[in-house]
Amino acid sequence: MRVLVVEDEPLMAEAIRDGLRLEAIAADLAGDGHVALELLATNAYDIAILDRDIPGPSGDEVASRIVASGTGTPILMLTAADRLDDLATGFGLGADDYLTKPFELRELVLRLRALDRRRSQNRPPVLEAAGVRVDPFRREVHRDGRYVALTRKQFAVLEVLVAADGGVVSAEELLERAWDENADPFTNAVRITVSALRKRLGEPWVIRTVPGVGYRIETEAVDSDPGPGRAAAGDRG
Numbered sequence: 001m002r003v004l005v006v007e008d009e010p011l012m013a014e015a016i017r018d019g020l021r022l023e024a025i026a027a028d029l030a031g032d033g034h035v036a037l038e039l040l041a042t043n044a045y046d047i048a049i050l051d052r053d054i055p056g057p058s059g060d061e062v063a064s065r066i067v068a069s070g071t072g073t074p075i076l077m078l079t080a081a082d083r084l085d086d087l088a089t090g091f092g093l094g095a096d097d098y099l100t101k102p103f104e105l106r107e108l109v110l111r112l113r114a115l116d117r118r119r120s121q122n123r124p125p126v127l128e129a130a131g132v133r134v135d136p137f138r139r140e141v142h143r144d145g146r147y148v149a150l151t152r153k154q155f156a157v158l159e160v161l162v163a164a165d166g167g168v169v170s171a172e173e174l175l176e177r178a179w180d181e182n183a184d185p186f187t188n189a190v191r192i193t194v195s196a197l198r199k200r201l202g203e204p205w206v207i208r209t210v211p212g213v214g215y216r217i218e219t220e221a222v223d224s225d226p227g228p229g230r231a232a233a234g235d236r237g
Contacts, residue, residue, distance in 0.1 A: 033057030
């Protein structure tokens, strides 16, 4: 999941971002309405977390722009006000959920998970391809019935690849979907993560490298490791 956090208090924004990362949720930060609108125009977010009281275009204005864009991005509003009139105004603007400050990070995470499940209700709850079974809700992966322990980043990358249903996913798209805006586009993070993910899943390899294009899940298993000193099939480039 990738979310946009629009919050003008730097310490709170950073605390939210760091806490969400521990839950495998990538978060980009915007301290005012102008930056929020720029990020929304550039990136695809699963959920927008909006503080209503921000500089520039208000959180209400940002919410209205999100709704008008037709992207269907769910909106969770943050506010220090808990009056019924304020809640009614926020929901009237198109907010999907509301959280009053101060709040527990755990509650925020639970609400985000609920919004994400609601948004994704038309997708199968469990993804499967080439003997790999990915359960996004339980955050579990099995390969031919064997449980596979993955890091948060490995899980996020695998989820994107399996959801592509055999289609090629570029390194740039993986970087956008599984990391956040602070990721260096010239980093080797994607290649390193995919290589480690292959090893965790085990042989025969199911992730194929398409040279110059990206990665995809093989419906037919790739050849096993040919031995020391040579790259495994699908791991070149």
